[in-house]
Amino acid sequence: MDTLSSLADGFAVALTFQNIGLALIGCFLGTIMGALPGLGPSNGVAILIPLAFTLGLGPTPALILLTSVYYGAMYGGRISSILLNIPGDEPAMMTCLDGYPMAQKGRAGEALALSGIASFVGAFFATWGLVLLAPQLVKVALLFGPAEYFALFTLAFATLGGISASNQAKSAFAAALGLGLAMVGVDTQTGVPRFTFGEVHLYDGIDFLVAIVGLFALSEVFVFLEHRGSAAEEAAKPKMDIGKIVPSWGLIRYCTPTMLRTTVLGFIAGVLPGAGASLGSFISYSMEKKLVDPKGETFGKGDPRGVAAPEAGNNAAAGGALVPMLALGVPGSGTTAVLLAVLLSLNITPGPLLFSQNPDVVWGLIAALFIGNFMLLAMNIPMVGLFVRVLMVPPRILMPIVAMVSFVGIYGISGSSFDLLVMVGFGILGWVLRKLDVPLVPVILGTLLGNEMEVNMRRAVTINDGDYSILVGSPLAIALWTIAVVGFVLPIFYGKVLKRKMKNPSEEGSLKD
Amino acid sequence: MSDRIFGGIGLLIALIFAWQATIIQESFLSDAVGPKTFPLIIAAVLGISSLYFLFKPDPEPTWPTLGRFAEIFFAALVMIAYAELLPEVGFLIATAVASTYLTWRLGTGPLQSVIVGIATSVGIYVVFKLILGLSLASGPLGF
Numbered sequence: 001m002d003t004l005s006s007l008a009d010g011f012a013v014a015l016t017f018q019n020i021g022l023a024l025i026g027c028f029l030g031t032i033m034g035a036l037p038g039l040g041p042s043n044g045v046a047i048l049i050p051l052a053f054t055l056g057l058g059p060t061p062a063l064i065l066l067t068s069v070y071y072g073a074m075y076g077g078r079i080s081s082i083l084l085n086i087p088g089d090e091p092a093m094m095t096c097l098d099g100y101p102m103a104q105k106g107r108a109g110e111a112l113a114l115s116g117i118a119s120f121v122g123a124f125f126a127t128w129g130l131v132l133l134a135p136q137l138v139k140v141a142l143l144f145g146p147a148e149y150f151a152l153f154t155l156a157f158a159t160l161g162g163i164s165a166s167n168q169a170k171s172a173f174a175a176a177l178g179l180g181l182a183m184v185g186v187d188t189q190t191g192v193p194r195f196t197f198g199e200v201h202l203y204d205g206i207d208f209l210v211a212i213v214g215l216f217a218l219s220e221v222f223v224f225l226e227h228r229g230s231a232a233e234e235a236a237k238p239k240m241d242i243g244k245i246v247p248s249w250g251l252i253r254y255c256t257p258t259m260l261r262t263t264v265l266g267f268i269a270g271v272l273p274g275a276g277a278s279l280g281s282f283i284s285y286s287m288e289k290k291l292v293d294p295k296g297e298t299f300g301k302g303d304p305r306g307v308a309a310p311e312a313g314n315n316a317a318a319g320g321a322l323v324p325m326l327a328l329g330v331p332g333s334g335t336t337a338v339l340l341a342v343l344l345s346l347n348i349t350p351g352p353l354l355f356s357q358n359p360d361v362v363w364g365l366i367a368a369l370f371i372g373n374f375m376l377l378a379m380n381i382p383m384v385g386l387f388v389r390v391l392m393v394p395p396r397i398l399m400p401i402v403a404m405v406s407f408v409g410i411y412g413i414s415g416s417s418f419d420l421l422v423m424v425g426f427g428i429l430g431w432v433l434r435k436l437d438v439p440l441v442p443v444i445l446g447t448l449l450g451n452e453m454e455v456n457m458r459r460a461v462t463i464n465d466g467d468y469s470i471l472v473g474s475p476l477a478i479a480l481w482t483i484a485v486v487g488f489v490l491p492i493f494y495g496k497v498l499k500r501k502m503k504n505p506s507e508e509g510s511l512k513d
Numbered sequence: 514m515s516d517r518i519f520g521g522i523g524l525l526i527a528l529i530f531a532w533q534a535t536i537i538q539e540s541f542l543s544d545a546v547g548p549k550t551f552p553l554i555i556a557a558v559l560g561i562s563s564l565y566f567l568f569k570p571d572p573e574p575t576w577p578t579l580g581r582f583a584e585i586f587f588a589a590l591v592m593i594a595y596a597e598l599l600p601e602v603g604f605l606i607a608t609a610v611a612s613t614y615l616t617w618r619l620g621t622g623p624l625q626s627v628i629v630g631i632a633t634s635v636g637i638y639v640v641f642k643l644i645l646g647l648s649l650a651s652g653p654l655g656f
């Protein structure tokens with residue numbers, strides 16, 4: 001009951017004119033960003049963060065705007081999967097398998113509507129899952145001391161490469177690189193400068209927003225420059241004839257069991273560390289296929305259930321991924337890492353204290369997610385034609401706009417050319433790392449959490465009079481370390497198999513949801 | 514081969530990082546751990562994973578042709594020039610030039626690129642400066 005009354009308070013926060021407007025804008029922009037190949041949830045949110053700051057939005061409105069973008073992008077990804085057979089973002093990859101064949105049979109409208117409903121079901125129930133699960137997790141998190149937090153951060157890094165990571169050394173390298181970048185600047189505990197090379201601009205550290213926008217948004221521009229004029233880009237012309245948009249009740253009822261099953265699966269995949277929405281949709285699709293079509297007769301040939309399953313799955317996973325981010329302050333996926341950056345730059349420490357100190361932020365956000373879901377349902381079924389038209393904007397015009405908006409946002413925060421130069425540097429670094437198949441998300445998370453992680457380690461050891469054994473001094477800490485080790489080692493054996501199954505179509509696919 | 518070079522560079526970075534960590538000036542008021550330990554752990558992880566790339570490299574990625582490398586290099590150069598010149602010449606001009614260049618290099622015809630570039634610049638200016646009230650760099654001409 002406590003939870004429900006908090007949720008009611010949240011609705012009171014969210015239902016202001018400004019917040020509803022922001023949710024609407026966020027959902028709209030998010031759907032567009034999801035639909036456009038090359039712009040996914042993580043770089044979409046990354047570009048908008050600096051703008052949200054320079055506009056002077058408070059914590060709750062800023063979060064509402066950005067999580068609406070996040071949810072919207074999860075909806076939008078399916079549009080280009082179905083119409084173009086090109087996933088708009090990575091989680092929508094599985095939707096291509098049955099969505100495009102449906103479109104070829106002239107049932108594009110039905111596929112779009114059905115996947116819109118499936119997205120809604122997934123996201124709606126996942127948001128309920130968030131409401132119910134997050135406060136429980138907070139109770140567990142209150143038992144955490146500095147040593148446990150240090151172990152938890154290690155766990156996050158160990159599993160972040162994901163179960164589908166093919167080379168764990170590269171994930172480890174990426175995490176260490178991010179942590180190393182976080183060390184630049186004045187040490188918060190003793191006040192001595194570290195790794196600044198005497199450069200005054202570096203004394204307050206590298207702004208992680210600059211790093212995020214450079215790594216995610218600018219590197220995308222470089223990737224497009226590299227692949228300009230390749231076949232896939234030019235061949236993509238959406239079929240404008242999408243047929244009837246309203247699916248029959250029979251079809252919805254036919255797919256309902258599928259949606260409900262995959263929602264649960266997706267949500268669990270989202271909550272677990274290192275999984276995220278891409279894996280959520282993959283697991284949902286393959287489990288559903290095993291269950292209802294074990295012989296492979298209809299799946300892959302335009303089965304509506306094959307459209308509903310991954311969409312419900314990835315949207316549920318998107319909601320699930322918010323649980324550890326809000327309750328523990330440890331994100332499990334790329335986009336939630338970017339959302340964590342928002343919280344940190346607003347001087348809000350996520351984790352258990354967030355629920356007691358800033359209940360208005362948490363519950364306002366959750367209420368806004370409910371509202372945003374209904375908006376997205378409305379946008380994605382009757383108005384889907386509008387987004388189809390947006391797909392006609394070619395990348396050669398779109399990508400420069402992305403680059404310029406990134407510059408505007410970062411310049412708006414600091415007004416310094418130095419930050420822009422650092423951002424270009426990160427753009428190039430991001431491109432090189434993606435070529436080498438080094439995941440970018442651990443780099444981001446490292447720069448975000450590096451200082452916090454170090455502080456927790458030093459605090460734990462200092463409390464224990466310089467004795468390092470405190471780091472493995474409680475059953476909880478030992479359990480976390482064990483999960484971290486298992487999570488790191490497991491992909492070494494299963495990662496390659498899983499990656500092959502997911503048939504990642506993009507070569508530099510290091511941008512996880 | 515790429516991975517081996519990458520491993521070599523990574524190892525070099527790890528060594529420099531470790532060396533830089535050891536020369537951190539310690540304050541007389543320090544906690545039990547001090548400002549050096551954690552960076553040294555990071556350097557160790559960097560070094561070990563770099564050694565792994567050296568000895569067990571992944572299959573070669575498909576590097577772009579030399580022309581495309583130049584493409585990326587010049588795009589980065591334009592962005593650097595943009596960052597440096599933005600406060601000097603003002604937002605509208607700098608952005609129009611930079612986005613014209615990028616649009617052109619991404620495969621639009623020259624004349625159309627100029628139009629798209631100017632439109633992009635004016636569009637961003639109207640939305641962010643005039644409607645949302647962001648402060649963009651203003652050059653000698655005031656825009």
